[in-house]
Amino acid sequence: MVGLSTATPNVLVRNIQPIAQPDQDAPDAIGEAMLDIEIVAAVCPKATIVALFSPWSESGWIANVDAIVSDPAAPSVVSISYGLAEGSDIWTQAAIDSINDALKGLANAGITVCVSSGDDGSDDQVPDGMAHLDFPAGSPYVLSVGGTALQKATGDEVLWFDGDGLRRDGGGSGGGGVSASNPRPSWQNISISSVNSGSIDGRIVPDVAANAAGSTGYLLFAPDSSDPSTSVAQISGGTSAATPLWASLIARLQQAGKSVGFLPPKLYQPSPTTGGQPVGAVAFNDIVIGDNATGTAPGYQATLGFDAVTGWGTPNGKALLANLP
Numbered sequence: 001m002v003g004l005s006t007a008t009p010n011v012l013v014r015n016i017q018p019i020a021q022p023d024q025d026a027p028d029a030i031g032e033a034m035l036d037i038e039i040v041a042a043v044c045p046k047a048t049i050v051a052l053f054s055p056w057s058e059s060g061w062i063a064n065v066d067a068i069v070s071d072p073a074a075p076s077v078v079s080i081s082y083g084l085a086e087g088s089d090i091w092t093q094a095a096i097d098s099i100n101d102a103l104k105g106l107a108n109a110g111i112t113v114c115v116s117s118g119d120d121g122s123d124d125q126v127p128d129g130m131a132h133l134d135f136p137a138g139s140p141y142v143l144s145v146g147g148t149a150l151q152k153a154t155g156d157e158v159l160w161f162d163g164d165g166l167r168r169d170g171g172g173s174g175g176g177g178v179s180a181s182n183p184r185p186s187w188q189n190i191s192i193s194s195v196n197s198g199s200i201d202g203r204i205v206p207d208v209a210a211n212a213a214g215s216t217g218y219l220l221f222a223p224d225s226s227d228p229s230t231s232v233a234q235i236s237g238g239t240s241a242a243t244p245l246w247a248s249l250i251a252r253l254q255q256a257g258k259s260v261g262f263l264p265p266k267l268y269q270p271s272p273t274t275g276g277q278p279v280g281a282v283a284f285n286d287i288v289i290g291d292n293a294t295g296t297a298p299g300y301q302a303t304l305g306f307d308a309v310t311g312w313g314t315p316n317g318k319a320l321l322a323n324l325p
Contacts, residue, residue, distance in 0.1 A: 287309075
């Protein structure tokens with residue numbers, strides 16, 4: 001109907017913990033899950049896609065990640081399009097530590113977990129005048145994915161920032177910054193400090209980016225909000241879309257014979273083919289326009305090279321294939 005391949009991926013649904021019926025029927029939740037699945041299906045039409053479901057709770061998060069760790073099929077890459085600001089709701093430090101322990105198991109197994117960096121810029125849905133960071137995007141055991149926008153008139157690519165950058169006002173923008181809860185991993189050899197006075201020099205987010213703007217977004221078939229029993233075509237975006245796109249790229253790199261393993265550290269180090277430069281400096285489109293200051297919070301600026309709003313930038317798939325060790 002939309003001119004795509006007729007190949008159909010194998011989609012397996014696993015309910016790890018019971019979910020209340022109203023949550024199962026919520027159009028927004030269904031649309032979020034369909035966005036992830038349909039993007040992967042479009043890029044990797046012959047893939048086996050396993051969708052895990054649990055309630056939004058610390059227990060649910062740990063159960064889902066533990067289910068991935070113990071899965072005898074050992075998925076090659078994982079995509080997570082959910083998150084919330086550090087320190088809010090379920091993300092106490094104890095909860096963050098528990099999730100990190102589970103994610104560390106996947107990283108140690110050589111599995112990259114791609115996580116969206118958030119869609120509300122530096123405010124991150126916490127209007128207290130401080131910059132905030134999404135978790136689990138801020139975990140040192142994941143590949144954090146930010147958002148860009150394509151400018152069709154010029155062909156340029158900039159940081160994604162619609163409206164005032166806040167979804168609560170009908171806009172949206174790429175999350176990013178410096179974690180206040182997770183220390184900077186040794187492999188992230190970048191000098192960017194938090195804009196919050198007195199905060200630690202924690203994990204920098206995101207590592208990478210991809211198109212997230214709804215204006216140049218992704219064709220999605222999801223339940224009609226007025227009649228959830230029917231599906232309608234719509235254009236969607238957000239870092240929730242950029243993240244499964246990155247997971248799909250990693251799957252294609254693996255299919256092409258590249259042993260990706262846990263990807264993030266490799267982007268910050270040179271490989272035998274990069275002439276002493278980090279892989280991220282030679283295999284990405286550098287994004288140099290935009291900042292993610294939203295609400296009353298200070299933000300971070302896109303700059304030459306790595307930055308705390310788009311990471312290394314958006315991928316050049318052929319260059320990644322050629323230069324990853």
